[in-house]
Amino acid sequence: MSGQLNLSKIGQAMARLGLSNTKLADMLGVKPASVTHWLQGTNKPRPDRLLRLAFALELDFDELLTTSEPIQPEPVVAYRRSAGKVTTEIEVEQAKDIGRLLRPVANYLPNRRVKPAAFINPVVTYRYLQEVAAEVREQVGLGAESRVDYAHLIGKFSELNAIIVPVMWGHREQHGNALHIFLPESNATWIFLNLDSNATDFNFWMAHELGHVYTPDLCGTDEGENFAEGFAGALLFPEVCAAKLYDKIKRKSDAIVVNAIKAVAKDYVISPITVWSALNNYADAHGEANFGHLTSIYGAAKNVAKEFKTISQSLFEDSAEALPCAKEFVEVTEKAFVTPVFRAFSSYLKDSAHGAGWLRDALSIPLIDAKELYGYLLATGGAENLHQGT
Amino acid sequence: MLYLLDTCAYLRLAKDIDPLLGSTYLPPPESAWVTSDVHTEWSRAPRLQSKFHWVADAQYVANRAAFTVQLTGKMPTQIMQMKSSLFSFASSNGKKLQSLGYTIPSPVDCMVLAYVFTLNQNGKVTTAVSDDGGLGWVAKQMKIPYVQSEDLVKRMFDANTITLPQITAMAGYLDYINDLPAAWKARGPALFGIALP
Numbered sequence: 001m002s003g004q005l006n007l008s009k010i011g012q013a014m015a016r017l018g019l020s021n022t023k024l025a026d027m028l029g030v031k032p033a034s035v036t037h038w039l040q041g042t043n044k045p046r047p048d049r050l051l052r053l054a055f056a057l058e059l060d061f062d063e064l065l066t067t068s069e070p071i072q073p074e075p076v077v078a079y080r081r082s083a084g085k086v087t088t089e090i091e092v093e094q095a096k097d098i099g100r101l102l103r104p105v106a107n108y109l110p111n112r113r114v115k116p117a118a119f120i121n122p123v124v125t126y127r128y129l130q131e132v133a134a135e136v137r138e139q140v141g142l143g144a145e146s147r148v149d150y151a152h153l154i155g156k157f158s159e160l161n162a163i164i165v166p167v168m169w170g171h172r173e174q175h176g177n178a179l180h181i182f183l184p185e186s187n188a189t190w191i192f193l194n195l196d197s198n199a200t201d202f203n204f205w206m207a208h209e210l211g212h213v214y215t216p217d218l219c220g221t222d223e224g225e226n227f228a229e230g231f232a233g234a235l236l237f238p239e240v241c242a243a244k245l246y247d248k249i250k251r252k253s254d255a256i257v258v259n260a261i262k263a264v265a266k267d268y269v270i271s272p273i274t275v276w277s278a279l280n281n282y283a284d285a286h287g288e289a290n291f292g293h294l295t296s297i298y299g300a301a302k303n304v305a306k307e308f309k310t311i312s313q314s315l316f317e318d319s320a321e322a323l324p325c326a327k328e329f330v331e332v333t334e335k336a337f338v339t340p341v342f343r344a345f346s347s348y349l350k351d352s353a354h355g356a357g358w359l360r361d362a363l364s365i366p367l368i369d370a371k372e373l374y375g376y377l378l379a380t381g382g383a384e385n386l387h388q389g390t
Numbered sequence: 391m392l393y394l395l396d397t398c399a400y401l402r403l404a405k406d407i408d409p410l411l412g413s414t415y416l417p418p419p420e421s422a423w424v425t426s427d428v429h430t431e432w433s434r435a436p437r438l439q440s441k442f443h444w445v446a447d448a449q450y451v452a453n454r455a456a457f458t459v460q461l462t463g464k465m466p467t468q469i470m471q472m473k474s475s476l477f478s479f480a481s482s483n484g485k486k487l488q489s490l491g492y493t494i495p496s497p498v499d500c501m502v503l504a505y506v507f508t509l510n511q512n513g514k515v516t517t518a519v520s521d522d523g524g525l526g527w528v529a530k531q532m533k534i535p536y537v538q539s540e541d542l543v544k545r546m547f548d549a550n551t552i553t554l555p556q557i558t559a560m561a562g563y564l565d566y567i568n569d570l571p572a573a574w575k576a577r578g579p580a581l582f583g584i585a586l587p
Contacts, residue, residue, distance in 0.1 A: 047479060048533040054475050055468065055511055061475040097497060170434060323436060353484035355493025355524070366435030367397070 003065035005038060013057035027056045075099025076220040078180035078212045099181040101362040106186030108344040116160040122215045124226045126285035133234035144240050147268050150206040154338055162189040162213045165341050166333035167363055168312055169194040178205040180212045182219045189213055199308040200271045207232035233278050236270045242282035254294055262300045272300045326376035346377040392516040393422045396502040397431045399519045399539045400424050401442050406560045411457035415551040423457045425505055465508055472504035473497055480528050492524035499525055507534050521571040540574045544581045561586040
């Protein structure tokens with residue numbers, strides 16, 4: 001391994017653990033003189049002893065060794081943290097691991113010298129969210145009340161240097177359907193989108209992720225999550241729509257309200273929960289009575305979701321097999337999401353010594369799928385119908 | 391003495407050597423174990439589930455439940471640190487691995503070595519079982535006990551718990567599903583005195 005022992009880190013760890021040179025040598029099964037030589041910098045342990053040293057000092061190699069390469073900033077993961085939830089912390093750490101694997105791939109992405117646009121001084125207020133959402137709607141050519149489809153937003157992601165990574169992760173709970181990793185050193189944002197989400201969820205997650213991309217300074221914070229959530233709602237069901245529906249159903253019974261919300265949600269291919277939140281936000285912002293807690297809204301959301309296919313079902317409905325092969329997956333998703341990701345992976349894998357295991361870890365997919373994708377990416381440069389400039 | 395199998399090695403052997411985990415086929419006090427990663431990997435992969443549908447059968451589920459390594463105390467943290475260190479080492483030796491015809495083991499690949507190293511450091515004598523050549527090279531550099539799946543089968547063969555016709559049939563099936571490691575063919579005559587398919 002390159003790099004020298006990080007003597008100050010080692011000294012701190014030995015002090016923390018109350019270890020002398022002799023005691024450490026005893027733990028490692030080496031002579032005390034060997035440890036002395038290591039700590040004087042006159043000698044460096046062999047890899048196997050380095051591993052034992054790391055274990056004894058409760059450090060990993062990144063901490064144990066200094067490197068001449070600049071220290072890379074930590075990947076930033078956008079994830080709603082729940083206080084005290086261990087699983088969420090593990091998920092954030094796993095996502096950071098994915099970010100570390102993706103670091104070198106940034107060199108294989110299209111020209112990234114232009115800093116992407118970002119919202120100025122973003123704040124989580126109703127007015128601000130409505131204004132920026134309206135601006136984005138206008139930019140993508142949508143009318144004030146038009147339905148937003150994920151296809152409308154795709155161009156925005158590449159414009160903002162965000163790389164969409166389509167994945168098929170199967171059915172997951174809400175927050176497992178999108179993953180947002182920002183790598184500060186390359187200014188690259190990687191957005192994993194689970195194609196096995198139904199259309200209502202998928203539209204929401206695309207809008208939510210776009211909110212993150214527009215607010216890089218808030219990424220990784222709860223405020224950033226609140227902003228992305230609010231932005232998605234404002235984009236998908238803006239104030240003008242909320243106002244009309246609110247006037248129509250205010251002071252009606254819960255059953256009538258929920259039915260009306262369901263009907264509108266179906267028209268807009270969004271969840272009734274998104275509509276309900278938009279109505280309550282509208283009411284709060286205008287000093288009107290909101291609809292409070294509607295007990296049947298979650299059941300309604302489930303029922304509406306069932307009426308739409310998942311994105312993968314829509315994309316691969318002509319597929320001969322239940323699941324697409326690697327070639328079909330790359331060709332179809334590369335075209336649908338205008339993503340340079342597979343070309344970048346292909347070039348990186350050809351240049352590096354990484355194998356299918358790298359793809360498995362980087363995409364969080366099963367090894368059996370990673371092997372097939374790896375074979376395909378090595379044999380090709382991505383799909384044949386690639387896009388100009390990617 | 392424990393043998394800790396990675397997911398691929400488990401999927402290769404467990405269908406025909408049933409119950410693979412535990413000590414039914416190994417000379418005492420040796421026993422075979424897996425980590426919880428086997429279940430995680432299998433449960434999230436529809437294609438793995440169709441190729442290895444038997445994994446969900448009750449006797450295999452019960453066998454894994456009884457012989458999945460349970461971690462205590464500091465071990466989960468130690469394993470994560472060792473996994474990270476092993477991956478750093480593997481990555482920094484990418485060119486060497488490439489020149490040997492191997493790919494760099496990924497962090498998840500390195501997990502089985504991290505388990506084995508940590509278990510050994512905690513007093514449980516353990517050997518990794520995997521057919522990943524790159525991982526074998528890393529294990530050798532790090533002096534972490536490591537054998538390939540055919541070596542484990544050889545232990546069973548020497549213990550007279552498995553016969554040559556059984557080994558031949560197993561190799562034939564693995565060959566049929568394109569999952570027979572090259573080392574089985576290359577080392578078959580030396581280990582078992584016969585050429586495997």
